[in-house]
Amino acid sequence: MRVLQLIDSLEAGGAERVAVNYANGLLSSVDGSYLCATRAEGLLKSNVNKRVGYLFLKKTKTLDFKAIWTLHRFVKKEKITLIHAHSTSYFLATLITILNSKVKLVWHDHYGKSEFLQQRPQRVLKYCSNYFNHIFSVNLKLEQWAKTCLNTKSVSYLHNYAVLTATNLKTDLKGVDGKRVVCLANLRPQKDHFNLLQAFQILVAKYPDWTLHLVGKDFKDEYSKHISKFILTANLEQHIFVYGSCNDTSAILKASTIGVLSSQSEGLPLALLEYGLAGLAVVATNVGDCSQVIQSDKTGLLVNPKDELSLFKAIERYIQSEALRDEHSKHLQRLVTHSFSERNTIQKLTNTYLGLN
Known part of the structure; x- marks a missing residue:
């Protein structure tokens, strides 16, 4: 069996990290x-491991015939038997399987707005789903949606797993050791950084020596500009720091104390698993499958989305109790290590591959 992971980019996003991990x-x-x-x-x-066969297509448009032909030849030359397409790469993967009818196609749905599935475009996806041999969904809502709305008979939920590669700290990380809150999330509206910024504005008034660190791709769009404007207007430049994408994420997490996600919608975020592996105490909004990882008052603290006061109070609980932080972080680390391991997930993955018709 020769398997190709297909992904649009290698930017530091959740779907991209899953493709590389696989x-x-x-x-x-x-x-x-x-x-x-x-x-x-x-x-x-x-x-990417040097033993992984790697191809960069430089695709520039939806119907890029040069890219299609290059990938088609690569698949034939390397005798690839299965394409595992992640997120929006399913369209190109469908074209390749039409050209190579013996190649099986698995689609991995990482859709980050699973709380708003009624707004999801599906016409092209529904057509392409006729060619999928299997669909993996990153949470239970997406699994049910695929079974109801798409034309693929074989659908299953497959949870993410995280890998933290040990790195030295290269980022000029601000703040005081032992008093850093980190949010590992690309600057996208569904991540609702404003909920966290508003919570931290309340927090800073009581705990001015604590700092917030936003790590994730900055798209330099209106959402990003609003974040910068909020920080400046609220005079929080010495308390909240925006770093963009970083290649020393594991070191940043190790240098932090509390990990936070304040999203309005999620699948099963890799960030939560990475927080757990890094030994952080975690606060997250109760969306998507976050509750499978963060079991409130056991492996972390869950709060309702779009509720900055509850988010503030949860972070404050951890600030006030180092013992609670230690207890929850140890339980979370144990859960992630045992239940969201690479070994278990890769075994489920290969079993599904082998069982495809």
């Missing part, structure tokens, strides 16, 4: 493991 993790389980970035490379390229 390409690396499958090396000992399949005859050949490959990774193709269709549109852009990025920070995660350095995490």
